[in-house]
Amino acid sequence: MPELPEVERARKLAERVLVGKRIRKVTTANDVIVYQGVLPCRFAMALKGCRVEAICRRGKYLWFALDRRPWPLFHFGMTGSFQVYTAIRDRPRFFKVELLMEDGTRLAMPNVRRLGRIGLRKDPESQPPVSKLGFDPLLDMPTPQMFAAMMAKRKTPIKALLLNQSFAAGVGNWIADEVLYQAHIAPHRRACDLRVDEAKRLASCLRRIVRKAVAVNADKERFPKTWLFHDRWGKNRNAKTVHGEKIIHETIAGRTTAWVPSVQR
DNA sequence: CTCAGTGTTCAGTG
DNA sequence: TCACTGAACACTGA
Numbered sequence: 001m002p003e004l005p006e007v008e009r010a011r012k013l014a015e016r017v018l019v020g021k022r023i024r025k026v027t028t029a030n031d032v033i034v035y036q037g038v039l040p041c042r043f044a045m046a047l048k049g050c051r052v053e054a055i056c057r058r059g060k061y062l063w064f065a066l067d068r069r070p071w072p073l074f075h076f077g078m079t080g081s082f083q084v085y086t087a088i089r090d091r092p093r094f095f096k097v098e099l100l101m102e103d104g105t106r107l108a109m110p111n112v113r114r115l116g117r118i119g120l121r122k123d124p125e126s127q128p129p130v131s132k133l134g135f136d137p138l139l140d141m142p143t144p145q146m147f148a149a150m151m152a153k154r155k156t157p158i159k160a161l162l163l164n165q166s167f168a169a170g171v172g173n174w175i176a177d178e179v180l181y182q183a184h185i186a187p188h189r190r191a192c193d194l195r196v197d198e199a200k201r202l203a204s205c206l207r208r209i210v211r212k213a214v215a216v217n218a219d220k221e222r223f224p225k226t227w228l229f230h231d232r233w234g235k236n237r238n239a240k241t242v243h244g245e246k247i248i249h250e251t252i253a254g255r256t257t258a259w260v261p262s263v264q265r
Numbered sequence: 266c267t268c269a270g271t272g273t274t275c276a277g278t279g
Numbered sequence: 280t281c282a283c284t285g286a287a288c289a290c291t292g293a
Binding site for chain 1: 269270271272273274
């Protein structure tokens with residue numbers, strides 16, 4: 001579930017069902033991997049009885065502003081999400097936490113592969129890991145000129161830089177590939193080797209793609225038909241094409257990268 | 266049975 | 280110290 005648009009969708013869901021209400025009960029799974037630096041029972045104690053005032057997001061991190069500190073901080077890893085329901089029998093498998101609100105609404109975070117993280121912070125925004133994040137393309141997007149200046153200082157492949165959360169918070173594998181495809185830039189090129197016009201084009205593609213994905217609430221069916229996204233995976237990978245151009249798959253920056261050599265230079 | 270995957274961290278290197 | 284790389288983490292489904 002988890003790149004910026006999917007996390008923003010979860011933020012809006014939580015905002016709709018939690019804000020203005022008190023947490024009546026907290027149920028936790030006994031998972032020492034997902035709970036970081038806090039025992040599940042301590043986490044539950046911190047939240048119980050609090051009123052939720054706001055749901056905040058930066059990059060792929062989410063946290064709740066409560067009427068008492070510390071506040072809960074969430075990261076979905078590769079498989080986390082928020083789910084809302086009222087009947088306890090609808091509680092998802094592999095849930096790590098479930099909040100029961102005073103009006104009977106329940107919100108749970110399931111996390112099958114346990115790469116997600118749940119913690120407590122006095123002030124999440126000013127403490128790691130949130131404080132170490134780079135710009136968020138939805139909240140903080142630098143101007144194309146500033147973006148080009150940032151590129152000029154980095155020697156790493158552009159794909160690796162886009163995935164670096166201390167550079168661009170919230171960008172994950174599919175967004176990075178989509179942005180490079182639409183900007184016509186090959187993923188292995190070093191960031192500092194991009195021309196200024198290329199760097200500016202990359203900035204505007206990043207901004208546009210993230211805003212569009214958020215505008216359709218991260219619903220893949222509603223992504224524009226022209227996006228690489230729809231063709232990048234699939235069973236017969238080797239035979240995949242976009243608009244008749246061949247897609248290839250290779251490992252760059254430790255991640256499988258789908259790109260189109262005839263379009264990206 | 267093997268391996269990749271919408272991710273992050275950290276040890277090791279230069 | 281900084282920038283960067285690659286392995287480790289966990290576990291399901293193809």
